[in-house]
Amino acid sequence: MLASDRAYASLRDDILNWRIAPGTALSETELALRLGISRTPLRSALARLALEGLVDTSRGRTGVVPDVSAESIAQQFEVREALELQSARLAARRRDPAIFHELVESFAHASTTLADGGTDAYYAVVARFDAAMDDAVGNPAMRAALASVRIHLVRARRLGHDNPERLLRAAAEHRLICEAVRDGDAELAASATAVHLRGSLTTITATLRVRAAAGQLTEDPTTPGQEGA
Amino acid sequence: MLASDRAYASLRDDILNWRIAPGTALSETELALRLGISRTPLRSALARLALEGLVDTSRGRTGVVPDVSAESIAQQFEVREALELQSARLAARRRDPAIFHELVESFAHASTTLADGGTDAYYAVVARFDAAMDDAVGNPAMRAALASVRIHLVRARRLGHDNPERLLRAAAEHRLICEAVRDGDAELAASATAVHLRGSLTTITATLRVRAAAGQLTEDPTTPGQEGA
DNA sequence: GACGGCCCTCTTGTATACAGAATGGCCTCC
């Protein structure tokens, strides 16, 4: 595999999983040294990440990992809503019913999946769902647009440690979407998707609010006297 | 300005204006020589173009300029429709009425603008419209998503030599959108946008069909005897 | 005459060296 691809995958993984904190300066020399490659392929990797919005190069020359704010998430969701609703409509018109019938079953067994395999097993089902939708739509441009939006939501998802209660509700919402797509009901699929996205956004926003409050208690220097206790 | 930015802008301009034909192999060495820079910044420019879909690197290692097919345009429009309709709804809720009132006037005078300044003057008004919509929405993610879709349509637009009849109808459609946004009517704005996009797609598709037929007459080696006449 | 293998050339991917610019710290002066 190419060194630049490895660097890209490695940095992407680090950013999505919060191993690199927002605001961290991404020095080319230091990163190249750490990954054991030269600056040339590393620059290529950083450029890709910058174009995807995972690295912010607007302020100053040195790239930094952007923070995840409630505002940025809300903005991403406005784009995501547009794309996913369209995707749901198109998928309902072009789908292979058997594939979505199978997904209905999978989401029906979500509580078992969650109990046996944990959140990772559940997210694997969601990944199959996303892939099935992309395949049904059959539009590379739509797939690419959705991929660029979903990347940012992975970061947000990793934030809140995957509230199981919410995941069960999300599974029920996914099941409704799959049923509508399976039955070829475009408008119902779009509506069910809208319902799901609203639920997701509400959960993420709440998580961010909790995190921001906790951050102020432990980090804000203007509110001292709490962190040492 | 950075050499890589100049190379990017130059190549982007060449591709959008069909100075580089689809299928042309983009040799790094040759391009770097032609632009008077080294391969390093040129590679950076090519990578950006590849991520934007203006250069195809999937087949083989050497990048090529992708063709504009009716299918690819239709796919781009499925994404564009999703984003522009959402954009229209959001703009209607957040706009400054004065700005869109001014745009209504501008599109009302489109025939004069077209007669005096030609298609470039008209497209400048469309650019102001796009910018006003982006500003009204106030969502950087939406702006970026729309920008990546609009790039491809510039190529398609340059294809058909800007049928003036169509441009007048497009101006009327734009005027309706601006009126709806100005009045804060989100659903009407979305509907008017849908009408406009359908008209645009139909025109572009027709242009492509004509071009494909002409191309077969003059280029297809299996149908000889026409080009020398 | 056709097919297969070998060699050559051109391509990309990577590493390294160098130059210009910006930032941070430190010293000096007010």
Add this chain to the structure above:
DNA sequence: GGAGGCCATTCTGTATACAAGAGGGCCGTC
């Protein structure tokens, strides 16, 4: 004591050199 300027360090942007791999063409053989 504070503020401003200068210097050094470090960063990015660019150029060039090198190596590995793939593709094409040519030659030899069947």
